[in-house]
Amino acid sequence: MIQNIIFDFGGVFINLDTEAVPRGLRRYGMTDPGADLVSLSAGYEKGEMDSKTFLSGVKQAIPGSKEQEIREIWNATIADFPRRRLDFLIKLKNAGRYRMFLLSNTNALHIEQVRETMGKDVFDRFRGCFDAFYLSHEIGMRKPDPEIFSFVLENHGLQPENTLFIDDTEEHIEGAKRLGINTWHLAVHKESILELNKHLY
Template identity: 40%
Template sequence: MIKNLLFDFGDVFINLDKKAPEQALAKMGIRTIDEEMTTWHNTYEKGLITSDQLIENYLKKFPQLTALSFQQAWNSIILDFPQERLDWIIELAKSKKYRLLLLSNTNDLHIEQVIKNMGAVRYSQFQNCFERFYLSQQINLRKPDLEIYDFVLRKDDLLANETLFIDDTILNTAAASSMGIHTWHLEPGFEDVTQLFEVKKALF
């Protein structure tokens, strides 16, 4: 029986354009995301380097960039948060039928853009729906590393077989599944989080 719902954020609640940053960087002559850059991104998502350090790394490597042009490219991934999804999670929280938690790989620059796009009031309404609001940058862990799922299970005293994890990235759901957590690999554009109880009705 499912008692705990663990949600991703991007492309589950807020829409993303995952190709936009690379496309924006390509227009500025940066056509490859190499291993060094990927390491910066992952380290930044874990909160182990600051926004200023990430920007400095990029400006040193690519002198054609400015701090502003980089930030605009970086944040171009963040789109809108449909009101029907916010209404849905607010109603689910009010029902108190399940423990609701959020687990997101993110970073300071993206969260700043999310709040700007959503508005501070709507972001606060969303955040208040969850018992826990885990952001990778704050807990120094990131998906799909198994440590992050173990951290959440232990921290909140959750049983894996009573927990359903919803994420749009198959590597993340596969990792959670390997620990006995029920999962829904949500495919953006084909499914919507508001369909949870229809798509996964066998679990409820």
């Protein structure tokens, strides 16, 4: 029986424009971010550098770019937050049947943009629905590495067989499965977190 639910954030609760960065890079003639930018982004998500260092690194990788332009391109990934998802989450929390956790690969710039997009009151209400709110850049780990799932399980005494992990990225789902955690690979644009009851037992 599921007693604990670990939720992803982007794509599950807040909508993302996954083409925003590739679209922005094409303005500089780049059709592929390249290994250096991918590595830089991963390091930023693990909190290995601050935003200033990250933006400086991106500027070096994209000749002719300006910091403000990079910020705008980077943060354009964050789209809208449908209010019905917050209402659903609050109702689920108030039912008191599950321990609820958030586990997100993100970074300081995106979280700033999330707060602006959602608004402080809505963001605070959203965050308050979870027993713990884990952001990769704050804890120095990121999905799909096994250590991040072990960290959540051990930190809260969770049993994998009683835990459901929800994410829209298959690689992350596979990482959780390796620890015996139940999973729901949410198909964005085809499924909604509002259909959660179909995956609880």
